[in-house]
Amino acid sequence: MSYADVNGLSLYYAEHGSGEPLVLLHGGFGTGEMFGPVLSALAEQRRVVAVDLQAHGRTADAGRPLRYETMADDVAALIGYLGLVRSDVMGVSMGGGVALRTAIQHPEAVDRLVLVSVPFRRDGWFPEIGAAMRQFTPEHGEAMKQSPVYATYTRVAPRPEDWCVLHAKMGELLSADYDWSAEVAAITAPTMLVYADSDSIRPGHMVEFFALLGGGLRDAGWDGSGRPAGRLAVMPGTTHYDIFASPALAAPVLDFLEAPTPGL
Numbered sequence: 001m002s003y004a005d006v007n008g009l010s011l012y013y014a015e016h017g018s019g020e021p022l023v024l025l026h027g028g029f030g031t032g033e034m035f036g037p038v039l040s041a042l043a044e045q046r047r048v049v050a051v052d053l054q055a056h057g058r059t060a061d062a063g064r065p066l067r068y069e070t071m072a073d074d075v076a077a078l079i080g081y082l083g084l085v086r087s088d089v090m091g092v093s094m095g096g097g098v099a100l101r102t103a104i105q106h107p108e109a110v111d112r113l114v115l116v117s118v119p120f121r122r123d124g125w126f127p128e129i130g131a132a133m134r135q136f137t138p139e140h141g142e143a144m145k146q147s148p149v150y151a152t153y154t155r156v157a158p159r160p161e162d163w164c165v166l167h168a169k170m171g172e173l174l175s176a177d178y179d180w181s182a183e184v185a186a187i188t189a190p191t192m193l194v195y196a197d198s199d200s201i202r203p204g205h206m207v208e209f210f211a212l213l214g215g216g217l218r219d220a221g222w223d224g225s226g227r228p229a230g231r232l233a234v235m236p237g238t239t240h241y242d243i244f245a246s247p248a249l250a251a252p253v254l255d256f257l258e259a260p261t262p263g264l
Contacts, residue, residue: 006077007070012058013051013078017043021087022257023075024050025095027117027244028170029149031057031156034244035092041250042090046257049087051078053098055166060158066169068178072101076109088257090114092244094173103191104183113191114253117199117240120212121179124205136171138164184212190229192256194249196238206232229261 003010014032022042026034032050033039042048053071055061064070075098079087088111091099096118103110119125125133141164144150154160191213195206210216215228231252238246 004078004081006081007062007074008064009054009062009074010060011051011054011074011078013049016040016048016050017046019046020257021079021082021084022046022048023079023087023089023099024048025053025075025089025091025098026051026056027093027095028174029056029153029166030095031152033057033152036245037247038245038250041247042254045254046088049078049082051075053095055162055169057153058156058158061162061165061169066173068097068101068173069105071098072105075099075102076106079106079109084109086111088112088114090116090253091118092116093118093240094170100180100184103187103189104180107188110189112257113187113189114194114256115191116194116249117196117201117243118193118209119201119205120184120209121181121205122177124201124209126200126202129200133174134171136167136174138168140171141167181212184209187213190256190261192231192233192253194233194235194243194253196240196243197234197236198239199243200240206234231256 001014003012016039024032026032031052039048039050052059054066086109089099089102096115099113100115100118103113150163153163193210195201207216210232213230215230215232218226220226233252235243235246235248
């Protein structure tokens with residue numbers, strides 16, 4: 001358990017296991033611990049670096065807005081701080097957005113990319129989810145003080161009194177419009193997309209995302225020679241709110257990380 005001083009932020013990270021590195025990024029209001037048994041399974045084969053992103057978990061807020069772009073800069077800086085030439089990066093939901101921006105902004109730092117329950121455009125969320133995200137305010141934070149996520153936050157946060165500040169900043173982050181289509185199409189890192197079969201992301205958006213990465217555009221051929229470098233997985237019996245801790249998640253992720261790249 002350590003802190004890295006990067007970009008004016010004291011960024012908390014915890015390392016688990018050994019092997020090739022995998023930076024693991026949690027979802028909104030969470031911590032690196034939220035992955036539970038998935039983290040343990042990944043660490044059986046990997047050196048997992050579980051990060052608490054800005055204003056989350058054991059990383060205090062830096063007095064700046066929450067932005068996918070700046071958090072991605074933090075992750076790339078951490079990879080350099082750890083002396084890694086490159087690393088695989090995996091993120092869920094908000095952390096997936098950060099992972100995606102890391103691959104876009106710092107392609108030299110990312111080897112393979114795993115995105116769990118992530119849209120590349122804001123309208124990828126179901127409309128009611130997009131509307132609910134706009135309700136993250138200090139007042140909403142007060143109402144959420146009865147929740148398990150608040151209990152975790154108060155247990156580990158350097159400044160528990162920042163809970164409502166975090167809610168306000170999350171509301172601003174998640175309400176902002178964005179469309180990363182062109183940048184996604186230019187990603188060179190082999191990428192795996194993973195979604196729940198009852199996700200908060202529209203199924204059509206999942207397929208559109210995969211197509212932008214070169215997937216699902218043609219038959220792979222009897223010998224598999226036409227397979228894309230990336231993968232798309234839909235996890236049965238899961239939702240946006242539990243897929244990150246599903247025991248079934250680790251196996252396909254590890255298989256993707258270890259597999260040879262098609263065409264090479």
